[in-house]
Amino acid sequence: MEREQKEEEGESSKRAINIGTMTSLDEILIHMPRLNKFTFSIVSQTVNKYIKIDLPSNDNIQSSFLDRGYNHVGSYADFNSTTNVARCHVYSLPYRFEIFINLNNFFTGGMFNKVRCVFMNDTSSFEHELFALVSQAFPYLEKLYVCNLQAQKNKQHSSTLIVFSHLVKLILSPAHVNYAEQFLFEENTRLPRLIELTIEYETLAIVTNNFTNDAARLNCANLQNIHIVGSFVRPEIGIGGCTFDRPLLGEFYSYENDFATHTSLKENGVIDRRCYRQESGAGATRNDG
Missing domain, CATH: 3.80.10 (Leucine-rich repeat, LRR (right-handed beta-alpha superhelix))
Known part of the structure; x- marks a missing residue:
């Protein structure tokens, strides 16, 4: 049971950046139901002092946006092992x-x-x-x-x-x-x-x-x-x-x-x-x- 909990915590930290970015996007779009086009540049930051943060790949980040209909997206993520802070920058292209x-x-x-x-x-x-x-x-x-x-x-x-x-x-x-x-x-x-x-x-x-x-x-x-x-x-x-x-x-x-x-x-x-x-x-x- 304890091992399953640790694995679940690790998986949640791995998805934290993606979830944070997508949550921000969803919070914006929910107030714009008639929006036809959305141009964005979103920087999200995840801090976790107790669990190592595993960065998602660019493919994983961009697939989250593809699932929502955004076909032209650029992204990159970085992790500071000293402060255990991870950041992700996602932006529409062009x-x-x-x-x-x-x-x-x-x-x-x-x-x-x-x-x-x-x-x-x-x-x-x-x-x-x-x-x-x-x-x-x-x-x-x-x-x-x-x-x-x-x-x-x-x-x-x-x-x-x-x-x-x-x-x-x-x-x-x-x-x-x-x-x-x-x-x-x-x-x-x-x-x-x-x-x-x-x-x-x-x-x-x-x-x-x-x-x-x-x-x-x-x-x-x-x-x-x-x-x-x-x-x-x-x-x-x-x-x-x-x-x-x-x-x-x-x-x-x-x-x-x-x-x-x-x-x-x-x-x-x-x-x-x-x-x-x-x-x-x-x-x-x-x-x-």
Whole structure:
């Protein structure tokens, strides 16, 4: 009897993400009986401190939507073994939103021509190949948030040069210094239209060797503003034609507004916004002056 109960608990945790996502969908659609078409992007999160969560496969996730008549669906799921938190992102195709949230290492690619803003976060490192995939999947990307404190495992990047042709705003916080090297060093990535950068001061000082090297000169040539996260001493040497702003979190707060709008049908994004503030608040203070 005890063994059967454990097996039942394990099976229920395996279905938890699917059930949570489908329940959210059903709760929305029940109020729209005359709806002919539904375009969606749903992020669900499952927390279980006592039972290991087994992720369903993409095929299993998508079959749940196929059973309800949604034939063109993209999805991916990830699991954090440290916190025992699992997340799933399911979205209708073609993707109709301008914002793509919670992109992580389980992202499988695709073509997202309408997306202008992407938020990346994970507890495992982002490697060069993932950023190459992102640049191909979001060809008109204008704003990119990279939140990842894990060092890259492969420092020897491939010979493939990554180009973000339309990227104008890059937010690297909280982020390991490797991601500043990934994006700002022209040998790894080209950012021909970058005009605004949000970064932690210590990271910027390390990458530029206290503002003395030229490794980031090309990608920073058009910068107009650098938003520094955390306290800093204003350097005498600038980067490109940019100015150094005082400690600021305006970009992050404006992103949360976008994020809430994007997920308003899923509890107004309360869970994810709370997680994001926890991650971003450690190294910065809001300045309302």
